[in-house]
Amino acid sequence: MEYNDQLKNRVKRMEGQLRGILKMMEENKDCKDVITQLSAVRSAVDRTIGVIVSSNLVECVQDAEKNGEKTDELIKEAVNLLVKSR
Numbered sequence: 017m018e019y020n021d022q023l024k025n026r027v028k029r030m031e032g033q034l035r036g037i038l039k040m041m042e043e044n045k046d047c048k049d050v051i052t053q054l055s056a057v058r059s060a061v062d063r064t065i066g067v068i069v070s071s072n073l074v075e076c077v078q079d080a081e082k083n084g085e086k087t088d089e090l091i092k093e094a095v096n097l098l099v100k101s102r
Contacts, residue, residue: 017072026064033057065101069094 037053073094077087 017068017075019068023064023067026060026067030057030060030064033060062101066098069097069101 033053034057037050037057040050040053073090076090076094080087080090
């Protein structure tokens with residue numbers, strides 16, 4: 017799978033958020049604010065995982081169909097990846 021710039025930018029945004037959280041911790045900011053930001057990063061990670069798994073699944077299914085292969089296992093594997101990520 018090729019990771020496009022949009023996907024890489026998502027990860028860079030999360031990286032920036034994490035640096036901001038670390039700065040908040042170093043400045044002893046209120047724990048509610050830190051938790052709010054950590055929750056935002058967790059949501060961003062979850063969404064990014066979903067995008068990667070779904071994009072890869074589409075690509076794999078299309079390739080399998082071109083080659084006359086079954087897609088059931090590919091779909092099960094994608095679902096398992098999503099379940100593991102939680």
